[in-house]
Amino acid sequence: MQWTILGAGAIGSLFATHLLRTGQDVNLLDTRCARQHASHPMMLELLDGSFCMCELPCISHQAVSDLTLLLVTTKVWQVIPALEALVGKLPHSCPIVLLHNGMGPEEWLLTHFPQNPLLTGVTSCGAFKKDPHHIKHTGLGETWLGALNEAGTHYQSLIPPLANALGHAAWSDQIRERQWRKLVVNAIINPLTALYNQPNGMLSEHQAEVNALCEELHPLLIAESFTEPVTAWCEVIFKVAEQTAQNYSSMQQDLAHQRKTEIDYITGYLLQQAEKIGIKLPLHQDLYLKIKKLESTFTT
Incomplete structure (x- = not known):
């Protein structure tokens, strides 16, 4: 499964680089871009002070029909505008995972993507984006995922690769x-x-x-x-x-x-x-x- 990440802020960049460095297939989705463009170089500063260089492939909204997993890590107020561009274009088989502060977009997601497996999560991982190409991991934390609909309950398989990449990830039946x-x-x-x-x-x-x-x-x-x-x-x-x-x-x-x-x-x-x-x-x-x-x- 390929991890497509929408939202390359601090948390999105942290997840993307850690997943990539542990052998996962990762790319970044830019819904504002009509054409695929070059990969995005990112330097990950680890907790021990060492550095890891990553090249994150970037895809445009024209490629969304091929997505196998979408992890949304935008600011919470950006979630709905970003996903509106994908309504009717994303394969029904593609799980959508929300990972943001606050609450509210879940209701909209259930209405507009009723056939997709839908999940949401919380994380206490610490990250700071020093500049567009430098992400610093500032603290270990816990990451929890849970299902928003019945189809989402079948994706507990996402937990092991996340745990391997981040140090902790677990499934919760009480995600709300x-x-x-x-x-x-x-x-x-x-x-x-x-x-x-x-x-x-x-x-x-x-x-x-x-x-x-x-x-x-x-x-x-x-x-x-x-x-x-x-x-x-x-x-x-x-x-x-x-x-x-x-x-x-x-x-x-x-x-x-x-x-x-x-x-x-x-x-x-x-x-x-x-x-x-x-x-x-x-x-x-x-x-x-x-x-x-x-x-x-x-x-x-």
Whole structure:
């Protein structure tokens, strides 16, 4: 099976280079390009400081009828626009795997690709793209995949090559639960670090704010069948912040580089789910509006 990766950002480039160096057949899909173009050179900086040079073949949207596996690693707000170009063109036999921050595009995918095997995943692998041709692996993490539809349940065979390439990968029959857990962590760490323009470790100086955000979110989490007390959620968030203390969140990086953030699919998704069941989240709403205001200074 050939791994076609759509979205050559930090995570997409990390997965592509690690899969390639462990013997997998990998290429990059550029849906904006009408013609196949030259391979994309990439230097992978490993955790031990060594370097590995890779040549990633690139294909255009004209080649999508031959795809055998599509791994989508774009920013979450880019998922639907990128896949819209493939509706009616992708073989029904081709699995589509979503791997992004936030939640929301899954519903659209189920509607527009109902015959394809559909999967989604979460990863805590750390990566930083220094420039278009240099990716740095900054931390080991866990990668989990799970099925979005019945056809997707037959693709647990994707796990061994991912585990071999990344150090950890596993299948989850409760992938939505794992998505929610990551969503909660992202919904607190990302906006706060972006607003304060500081690395993740800064959260230790704002414990009252983190506690209040967790407390406010707790009724929604109970409605989603999570049973942990507020203190447990706070502990998880502070642990993640401590483990990644020197890292800058993706939302902080997006604002620092005047890029659109993923706030609509992180905090925005939480606000939507809360509204459906009549729960108010004023603190999270305030964070959302502050990020959107900052975004509005450089996006249209």
